[in-house]
Amino acid sequence: MVTKVAIIEDNAEFLSRFRQVIESSSEFSFIGSAVNGIDGMALIANVDADAYLVDLGLPDINGIELIRLAVKIRPECDVMVITMFADDAHVIQSIEAGATGYILKDSTSLDILECIRTLREGGSPISPLIARRILQKFQPAARISDQPTPATVQPAAATDLFSEREYQVLHALSKGLSFKEIGARHYISSHTVARHVKKIYRVLAVHSRGEAVYEATKLGILSK
């Protein structure tokens, strides 16, 4: 089955490169693109793609909004973020908005295709630094400073949020182990490891939605 891919990217060079890469493989078909947020929203609304590649740095609308929209109206699709440096702030923000993968702008074509393939097979890519940031997000202050945090609302702990296996995978990833090594250690395939990563992303997205609702309720934006 051919994977239909749509791209929202304002830089023409990158857009054409991605397009070339997609079209170079018979597994994938390029079905549309947009160069700004407004067009992107129309694209998402009108074109039913299996995967949307979304650049965060659009001239008009924050790419995060597009990710939310895509996840909302096309729950079956996968959204990948196109990023320059895969820096954790942007990637985690995107994951929380519902993206399940990210791709570097200078990735090799092999990598780009591999990434989308993994995604369609139910897995997700992750880098050790991103894994580390996710863990840190749910291990408040403990490692960073030995001082107890003042009595505020304690964020959920990683061990509460993720299953034991997901936590193990995340922990191993954050140390720099490869999917293969982690799979061997836990007697699972590297595909399964990738699927765990995707589950972790989903948990993050759900959790962040919960937090957003919580925050909104607290601020009185949403009534209970």
Added chain:
Amino acid sequence: MKRPSWVYSASNLHWVALLLIALCSLARAESDQAVSRIRRAEYIISDSVTTPPADAGWHVIDLPHHVPKPVDRELVHYWYKVSFEADGQNEPLWILFPQLLSGGDVYVNGALVGSKPWANEYIQVRWYLPELWLIPPVVLHQGTNEVEVRLAIREPFTSFGEIDIGPEKIQRSNFEKLLFWEDTTADISTALCLLAGAFIMVFWARRPQEKLYGLFGVCVLFWGLRTLLLRTPVVPLEYFLIWRLAYYFTTAGFIVLISIFMLKFSKRSNAIYNRVLIGYWLVGCVAFLTLGMSIRHIIEAFWLTGFLPLNLYAVACILIYAGCQRTHNAISMGLAILFALALSVHDLAVQEAWIDWPEIYLMHLGIPAFLLVMIGILSDRFLDSLAQVESVNEKLELRVAAREAELRRSYDQLRKFERAHAATDERQRILQDMHDGVGSQLLSTLLMAQHTALSQKTLVALLQECLDDMRLVIDSLTPEDRDLLPVLGNFRYRMASRFRALSLNFDWKNHDMPEALELEPDVGLNILRILQEALANILKHAQAENVVVEVFYRSESLRLRVSDDGCGFNEDGRGSGRGVNNMHNRAQKIGATLKIRPLAQGTEVTLDIALVQ
């Protein structure tokens, strides 16, 4: 905090009221209809072992009979006789002596129906108990019957109480009541006094500065001992003097101490008064010890009574104090004193035969009232100090909370400073990196492009190097987390993908990987740059097929080894290049050792970094 003590004091008053009601009911019990109370009797002083004949000179008297004993002899033998009517009823009759202080043999129509030891040349007796005996129906006859009682008295006063004759049920019920009031309450009060006294003494021992309580404790102990002594029914004559002395000593001691206590309580402590009181007390005791029984009557009638004005003065003081203070404690104390005073006046009147009431002593009932008031006062003190402790604690807690908030503020500020400092440091480091790294690389690439015709391949490689270096810098942008493992992991991922794109085998092996590897950011970055340079060299020059990166983690050192199976070390090409010099410089900068050595096929680059614990 005032309320509970008020309740205590109120309960004191209730107790006093209850006692009064009970006493009234006692009085009412005596005027029971079905029982005939005998108030008229005849007595005669006689040693005779049988009832003296009717013409022997009997004196008709009213009961209770309470007169001074003739003083010519120490031990005087008496006969008392009373008559009563038996109207042939079926129910057996019982004879009840509410008091039979001196004991005696009791006969009905000449037949012995009961006996209670009485004083003789060896013992002295004093019974504070009622007595109840059955009159065997066979000794009774229709019409007038006679009760005769034989006894001997050593006391200064002849005392013979009333006699009740009636059916068992009422008599027993009256007997039980009398027994309770004459005996049980005294026992309870004695036990209470001794226990409470001991308790207060222990309290005093723990807090010697609380003189008032100590004084009260001694008072209560004295009273307990006094009651205990007084109620010893049979005393052998050889101990009689000592026993009596002990009794006077404790009784008067109690009066002295309670008077001093009352003065102290009403804040009118007076050293002269105290000395006079104590002196009077001791002089009396010494006089009795010296002169013996001969002054017994003087001691009892005058010496003990002599305490009365001194005591009354103290009572007046406390009453005035209560009136002025109007605190519940002071008022309760005043009421308790009045109650006790009334009881003691009653006892004195009864003992000295000023009135014709039955010779029942009630003073011991005053003590529980005192104790209750004291308990109220003590609990007041206790509750007050509790409240004080609580408020002190509260204040302390508030202060601690304030201090905590302050600490948190200064801690937060410190953290802010630290963060600002870290950010400044990081900015400096990045600037330095830009200068040494990507900046100079870009610049040299630019210069080369300006002055030389660069092949596309070279240009791509140069730009790729710039980009790689930038990635390293970005990856190591972690001001708070110095763990090198994820940064190294990112690098590994990137390189693996680069080698895979070129269809080269890239193998990365971790040996004894720790949970974390904390390094200074610049050390980490330099390690990564050396590693990157080594791998870039392989990509550019080695024509290798297999590349292996091994990381050996040890507690005190870190070793990185990069080996390839390429064309090996080449003096003209790789070894002398700018890249290798850079690697050496960087290793030197972080105090690491870099070794590059040729293998049989390929090259091995080893970097050893000593870790500071």
